[in-house]
Amino acid sequence: MFGRKGLNVAEQTWILKRKGLLMTKIVTLLTILLGLAQIAPAQADYPERAITFIVPFSVGGGSDQTARALIPFLEKHLGNGAKIAVVNKPGAGGSVAYAEMAGTKPDGYTIGMVNLPDAVTGPMLNANVGYTTSSFNYIGGINKEPSTITVKADSPVKTLEEFITLARAKAGGLTVGVPSLSNVHSVGMTEFAAEAGLEVNKIPLNGGGPTMNALLGGHIDSASVSVGAAMKKKDKIRVIAQMSDERAETAPNVPTTVELGYKTTSYVIRSFAAPSGTPAPVMEKLRAAFRLAMDDPEFQATARKQRIALTFVPGDKLVETAAELDTRLSKLWKTNPWMSKGN
Structure with a gap:
C-alpha cells in the first residue's frame, strides 16, 4: 500500500507529476532564453544588410526630395556601414506604398x-486599402508644412477676407487647384470652406507641381499646396494665408488662419516609419539615429539649401497624432466628404 515511507501511492504520483511540471517549465524557460540570446546579438548588430526605403510619391516631389536629403545622414548615424536603397511607389495618394x-x-x-x-484618410476612402492607422510604428517626423491658400501675384485678392468675399459672390464658388482630391490640402480646403461658410470648386491636378503650373497659367482662381511648394514660386504668386496656428519659417510674413480668427489648421507631416511589430531594440536604434541625423549640421545646411523646413516630431508623438487625426477626420468625412469637388 505504501512506497516511500509515510507516503501512499496517490501522494507519490502527485509528487512525480509536480516534478514533471517543474522540469517542463525549466525546459521552456531555457528555450526562451536561448532564443533571446540568438535574437539579441542580431538586433544589436542592426543593420546587417541593406534597408529598403519606400517613398509613396514620384521622384522629384516634396516627399521624395525630403527623404533623399535625410537618408545619407540616417545611414551615417545608424553605423555598421548602413546602406539604404530608395524605392518610389506612387499611386492612390500614397496608399499603394503604405499597403x-x-x-x-x-x-x-x-x-x-x-x-x-494621407495615411489616415486612405482607409476612410477604401476599407480594403490594405492597411490601417495602426499599421505603422513611427520613427520620427522630419517636417510639418501647413497648407496654404494661394493666388497669382497679379490677382486682385490680397487678403483672406477678400478671398472669402469673392468666393461667396461668385456662382459655383472659386476654383481651387489641389494636388488630388484625397490630398491633405484638399482636406484642409474642405474644412476651411465649411468653417467659413463658402463654396469652392476643387480641381484635382495630379501633384503640387501641376497645381502651381495651372495657377500660373491662369487656369484656376487659386491653389492649395504646401507652404514650401508655394514659397518656391513666391515671385509669381501671393500666399494669402497658411492653415496653421503659427507662421512657418519659410513664410514669416504670411498670416495664419488662426491669427485671422479661424480654427481650421491643415498640415502635411512627413515622417519616417516602420511596420508595426518591428522589434523594440531596432525601433530604438532607428529613432536615435533619426534624431542624430536631424541634428546633424551638414544635414541642416542641406535642408536650408533645398528650402526644406525642418520640424522634428518624436515617433511616439506621431502615434498619438495619427489617432487624433483619425477621430477628427472621420467626423469631417461624414459631414463634408472631401472627395466631392464642391466641398
Missing part, C-alpha cells in the same frame, strides 16, 4: 515615408 510597407516583415529592413494625414 506594401504594412505587409512586409517587421524586422527593420523595410521602412519608408508615411505622410499624415
